[in-house]
Amino acid sequence: MAENFPELIDTRALRIGIDDGFNWVVANYGEALEIAFLPVLRMLTETERFLQWLPWYVVLLALCALTFVTTRSWKAAVGVAAMLFLIGLTGMWDAAMATIALMLISTLLAVILGIPIGIAMSRSDTLQAISLPVLDIMQTMPIFVYLIPFVMLFGPGKIPALLATIVFAIPPVIRLTNLGIRQVDAEVIEAVTAFGATPRQRLFTAQIPLALPTIMAGVNQTTMMALSMVVIASMIGAGGLGYQVLQGIQRLEVSRGLLAGLGIVFLAIIFDRIAQAYGRRSQQHLNLGD
Amino acid sequence: MTDEQNIKIKVDSICKVFGEDPESVMDLVHQGISKSDLLEQTGHVIGIRDVSLDIAGGQTFVIMGLSGSGKSTLIRHFNRLIEPTAGHILVDGVDVVGMNQRELKEFRRSKVSMVFQRFALLPHKTVLDNVSYGLFISGMNRKKAYDHAMEQISLVGLDGFENHYPTQLSGGMQQRVGLARALATDAEVLLMDEAFSALDPLIRNDMQSQLKELQARLHKTIVFITHDLDEALRIGDKIAILKDGELRQVGTGTQIMLHPADDYVERFVRDVNRSRVLTIGSIAEPVDGALEGLPADTPRIREDTMLDEGFRALATGSGTAIVVDEAARPVGVVTPKTLLEALAG
Numbered sequence: 137m138a139e140n141f142p143e144l145i146d147t148r149a150l151r152i153g154i155d156d157g158f159n160w161v162v163a164n165y166g167e168a169l170e171i172a173f174l175p176v177l178r179m180l181t182e183t184e185r186f187l188q189w190l191p192w193y194v195v196l197l198a199l200c201a202l203t204f205v206t207t208r209s210w211k212a213a214v215g216v217a218a219m220l221f222l223i224g225l226t227g228m229w230d231a232a233m234a235t236i237a238l239m240l241i242s243t244l245l246a247v248i249l250g251i252p253i254g255i256a257m258s259r260s261d262t263l264q265a266i267s268l269p270v271l272d273i274m275q276t277m278p279i280f281v282y283l284i285p286f287v288m289l290f291g292p293g294k295i296p297a298l299l300a301t302i303v304f305a306i307p308p309v310i311r312l313t314n315l316g317i318r319q320v321d322a323e324v325i326e327a328v329t330a331f332g333a334t335p336r337q338r339l340f341t342a343q344i345p346l347a348l349p350t351i352m353a354g355v356n357q358t359t360m361m362a363l364s365m366v367v368i369a370s371m372i373g374a375g376g377l378g379y380q381v382l383q384g385i386q387r388l389e390v391s392r393g394l395l396a397g398l399g400i401v402f403l404a405i406i407f408d409r410i411a412q413a414y415g416r417r418s419q420q421h422l423n424l425g426d
Numbered sequence: 427m428t429d430e431q432n433i434k435i436k437v438d439s440i441c442k443v444f445g446e447d448p449e450s451v452m453d454l455v456h457q458g459i460s461k462s463d464l465l466e467q468t469g470h471v472i473g474i475r476d477v478s479l480d481i482a483g484g485q486t487f488v489i490m491g492l493s494g495s496g497k498s499t500l501i502r503h504f505n506r507l508i509e510p511t512a513g514h515i516l517v518d519g520v521d522v523v524g525m526n527q528r529e530l531k532e533f534r535r536s537k538v539s540m541v542f543q544r545f546a547l548l549p550h551k552t553v554l555d556n557v558s559y560g561l562f563i564s565g566m567n568r569k570k571a572y573d574h575a576m577e578q579i580s581l582v583g584l585d586g587f588e589n590h591y592p593t594q595l596s597g598g599m600q601q602r603v604g605l606a607r608a609l610a611t612d613a614e615v616l617l618m619d620e621a622f623s624a625l626d627p628l629i630r631n632d633m634q635s636q637l638k639e640l641q642a643r644l645h646k647t648i649v650f651i652t653h654d655l656d657e658a659l660r661i662g663d664k665i666a667i668l669k670d671g672e673l674r675q676v677g678t679g680t681q682i683m684l685h686p687a688d689d690y691v692e693r694f695v696r697d698v699n700r701s702r703v704l705t706i707g708s709i710a711e712p713v714d715g716a717l718e719g720l721p722a723d724t725p726r727i728r729e730d731t732m733l734d735e736g737f738r739a740l741a742t743g744s745g746t747a748i749v750v751d752e753a754a755r756p757v758g759v760v761t762p763k764t765l766l767e768a769l770a771g
Contacts, residue, residue: 222508
């Protein structure tokens with residue numbers, strides 16, 4: 137018989153310890169946290185309600201216009217129109233708007249938090265050395281694991297879904313902001329320093345503009361990861377297209393799962409095109425030479 | 427005014443050591459330990475060893491050395507892009523090394539500007555925004571900064587290109603943007619780090635001429651780094667030769683050509699086309715009464731003529747030419763023999 141790994145410590149006690157500790161946090165701070173996140177919840181529900189309130193053709197035209205402005209391609213704009221039309225046709229419109237709202241707000245918050253963290257990382261090698269493994273863990277940890285503490289803190293609903301999505305989607309924007317700034321030509325940085333730029337001027341007149349294509353690639357990846365998270369997040373009450381997929385599983389309806397799944401794919405294509413085209417445009421004067 | 431009274435930049439025993447704890451090995455460096463011994467014993471690398479220079483105002487001072495000689499490290503001490511391990515740099519009597527961050531910022535904004543080997547322009551800004559960059563970050567209002575920048579753009583001959591982006595321009599034009607950017611802040615000291623090395627030979631020639639013309643008008647104090655002795659001789663009022671972070675010789679081009687201080691300098695000098703860098707005056711034999719014996723139609727050559735322009739004058743006539751100063755007073759004679767000796771080195 138194979139020898140079992142010796143029980144060197146009492147894991148039951150350890151797990152109970154962790155759980156009790158977390159329960160204590162929930163009991164003492166749960167309510168305070170819930171109140172603190174109320175404005176975020178409000179922002180999310182208002183965005184969702186607004187998108188669902190808008191007539192479908194307004195949303196469709198707005199997204200087509202945005203696609204055309206960024207890609208300068210009629211084909212892409214027509215493609216976006218067709219995909220949105222199909223989403224509406226299959227009865228997934230409201231769910232899609234809820235998904236877009238969750239994705240937009242979580243991406244927005246991830247970017248607002250992630251870019252400053254990435255900038256801080258680019259300035260300190262110590263911070264980078266500490267942060268990179270943490271980001272690795274965040275990206276490899278199974279996403280379901282994030283759901284548990286957030287659900288315990290806030291109960292099932294949109295807030296834990298939003299927070300879990302942010303934690304899951306934030307690593308690329310942090311990583312690529314850090315990388316983009318570190319990759320800016322050292323001679324250019326030397327030049328702006330030689331002309332007497334302060335660290336802040338250096339950041340805003342040289343580092344961020346030159347790192348922008350890389351930062352935008354990070355924003356793009358973050359958007360895509362947020363979108364992929366919405367299916368999982370629907371399990372804890374995020375609603376939207378993910379919820380339709382979940383219902384498809386529960387009721388064994390292949391059609392529902394497939395249509396909602398296609399809707400998610402369409403949204404991914406649309407937002408990927410827009411974000412990528414924006415990244416390319418921000419880059420157009422940077423890499424022509426050499 | 428003599429050089430001694432007009433010292434703009436005084437470099438005083440600058441040392442730069444790279445490594446874990448440079449201060450700890452400074453005693454060894456002062457004792458004259460060799461570069462390889464120091465690396466072996468302590469893991470530190472000497473970048474600059476005890477360099478002192480006096481640079482006069484309005485002078486083009488060239489620091490010449492091959493790659494690894496420490497010349498780019500040295501020039502970065504002038505505006506403290508690199509901190510020295512020991513020593514001082516005084517610009518107009520003020521020690522740059524002792525400045526705090528605020529003073530250093532002001533110094534970089536108003537006193538000294540820099541041109542870089544690979545141009546180092548901001549690729550996301552237009553030519554106009556690049557040239558006005560130094561003015562813009564020091565808080566000048568946009569209109570005034572643009573007006574001033576337009577003058578510099580026209581000074582370097584880039585009229586009509588102000589709304590182009592750097593990547594749309596050729597290398598030579600990009601470096602002229604770099605030059606205009608450096609001129610725009612009206613800094614008295616211009617640091618040029620291998621500014622023309624990345625350009626192809628014809629463009630490099632043009633840029634050297636343009637720099638000389640500008641300098642004749644603007645009288646900046648220019649510190650110019652190069653690995654090319656021809657370039658150094660062409661534009662430099664004074665040349666310092668650097669090897670392994672140590673100064674080998676400082677002098678005018680003619681001094682270095684005619685009296686190289688050691689074998690190392692001599693090896694450089696050997697490959698230079700002497701006829702283009704030596705003046706007739708520098709090889710003329712003094713006249714001591716011999717002038718009377720020469721025929722009246724003996725050709726006369728100005729002493730500041732380069733040798734290669736004197737060939738024709740010597741080829742005609744009796745073979746001897748009289749060297750005269752700017753007031754046409756005779757200062758000596760040259761013969762084909764002295765000329766050939768000078769060319770032979």
